Amino acid sequence: MLFKSPRGTKDILPQESGIWLKVEEKARSVFSLFAYEEIRTPIIEESKLFSRSLGDLTDIVQKQMFLINKETDTFVLRPEATASIVRSYVENTLYNVPAVSKFYYMGPMFRAERPQKGRLRQFHHIGCEAIGSYSPYLDAEAIALASRIISSLGITGHQIIVNTLGCLNDKKSFALNLREKLLPQKKSFCEDCQSRMAKNVFRVLDCKNKQCKDIILAMNLGVSHICQECRKHFDDVRIGLDLFGVSYEVNPLLVRGLDYYTRTVFEITHKDLGSQDALGAGGRYDNLVEELGGPARGAVGFALGVERLLLAGGGAIARDGEGQSPDCYIIPLGDEAFKACLKVLQFLRDSGINTDIDYLEGSLKSKMRRADKSQAGFCLILGDNELAKGTAVLKNMRASTQEEVNLTQLVEKIKVYKPKDGIKSC
Numbered sequence: 139m140l141f142k143s144p145r146g147t148k149d150i151l152p153q154e155s156g157i158w159l160k161v162e163e164k165a166r167s168v169f170s171l172f173a174y175e176e177i178r179t180p181i182i183e184e185s186k187l188f189s190r191s192l193g194d195l196t197d198i199v200q201k202q203m204f205l206i207n208k209e210t211d212t213f214v215l216r217p218e219a220t221a222s223i224v225r226s227y228v229e230n231t232l233y234n235v236p237a238v239s240k241f242y243y244m245g246p247m248f249r250a251e252r253p254q255k256g257r258l259r260q261f262h263h264i265g266c267e268a269i270g271s272y273s274p275y276l277d278a279e280a281i282a283l284a285s286r287i288i289s290s291l292g293i294t295g296h297q298i299i300v301n302t303l304g305c306l307n308d309k310k311s312f313a314l315n316l317r318e319k320l321l322p323q324k325k326s327f328c329e330d331c332q333s334r335m336a337k338n339v340f341r342v343l344d345c346k347n348k349q350c351k352d353i354i355l356a357m358n359l360g361v362s363h364i365c366q367e368c369r370k371h372f373d374d375v376r377i378g379l380d381l382f383g384v385s386y387e388v389n390p391l392l393v394r395g396l397d398y399y400t401r402t403v404f405e406i407t408h409k410d411l412g413s414q415d416a417l418g419a420g421g422r423y424d425n426l427v428e429e430l431g432g433p434a435r436g437a438v439g440f441a442l443g444v445e446r447l448l449l450a451g452g453g454a455i456a457r458d459g460e461g462q463s464p465d466c467y468i469i470p471l472g473d474e475a476f477k478a479c480l481k482v483l484q485f486l487r488d489s490g491i492n493t494d495i496d497y498l499e500g501s502l503k504s505k506m507r508r509a510d511k512s513q514a515g516f517c518l519i520l521g522d523n524e525l526a527k528g529t530a531v532l533k534n535m536r537a538s539t540q541e542e543v544n545l546t547q548l549v550e551k552i553k554v555y556k557p558k559d560g561i562k563s564c
């Protein structure tokens with residue numbers, strides 16, 4: 139019987155994992171630049187955590203949770219990380235410091251939805267949360283951070299869209315207003331929207347259906363539902379963005395589907411991604427810490443989809459990425475030579491040279507073919523003749539030159555060709 143990976147999941151094979159490492163490394167260095175520190179929370183959480191924070195009526199909670207029932211407890215594979223991080227922040231009383239806590243994370247998330255291009259059941263997020271301040275400039279900094287991670291990967295052509303949802307009161311009155319305006323035309327909307335009107339009316343605003351979109355646009359929804367304080371907050375977010383040199387667009391129709399968002403929301407889209415066009419999204423959630431049992435704390439965060447980043451910038455990232463090929467590939471010829479080679483292998487590795495050795499049977503020609511395939515910078519051939527002399531044949535695979543070298547000079551010879559950014563450039 140042949141097994142396949144579960145629908146909507148993907149193996150990240152060695153030839154791709156180099157790019158993944160590159161993306162993660164770049165993100166880490168940008169997070170450090172912005173003084174964020176890594177947090178790692180469990181993959182499983184209590185299911186109530188998400189219904190409480192994302193909202194009972196959201197698509198994620200209603201349709202997309204991977205449930206694990208264990209006796210009386212129900213866990214889920216986390217569908218996103220914000221709720222987990224706030225849970226951890228409260229549980230570990232991290233709020234007892236007079237500072238903004240800045241966390242970043244990366245890892246798999248899970249949603250049981252219909253797999254399609256750019257949408258998997260196990261997908262990966264790189265994201266962050268800054269908890270402990272209501273400052274609008276923190277929102278601007280978070281957006282600047284997301285933007286910098288994206289451009290550090292060589293991705294161009296993305297667009298940042300921002301909006302404000304206002305505080306809880308504003309959201310409530312907007313929901314009432316919106317429902318009032320939509321209901322008379324209910325029949326003209328798609329079926330999804332009709333049910334959204336009852337449960338999660340904001341989602342009508344980001345329906346992809348053309349007819350729904352047109353009605354919404356014609357309604358010319360303003361910002362009259364946003365209170366003065368929230369308007370001021372949003373103005374300051376925009377001032378911050380200008381100061382950080384981030385270009386963006388305001389779209390009053392941008393809403394995020396999760397209940398916890400208040401005030402600033404943003405989305406980063408890319409033209410190459412088709413209908414699933416968001417590279418990432420985020421926003422402020424000023425009530426969530428309290429909602430999950432902590433003190434009142436303002437917070438803002440975002441998540442970028444790694445698969446989406448790769449779709450949008452895979453080429454650029456790959457060109458920039460170093461391979462994971464070894465510096466040196468050892469070919470032993472004969473049993474005695476093999477033992478000597480193991481010592482050389484150990485010695486080279488101790489000297490910081492990434493080294494592999496040929497374990498397979500076969501002719502010298504087939505061994506050379508494997509050395510070639512490994513894309514090693516050097517190949518070291520050692521047979522009985524060389525063993526007797528304490529030498530080996532060192533082949534520079536890039537330059538196609540070879541010389542007999544004394545084993546004591548080996549490291550020197552290889553390291554000469556190993557400049558700072560790896561041996562592959564020689």
Ligand SMILES: [Zn+2]
Pocket residue numbers: 304305306307308364365366367368369
């Ligand atoms: Zn308000």
Ligand SMILES: [Zn+2]
Pocket residue numbers: 327328329330331342345346347350
């Ligand atoms: Zn619709």
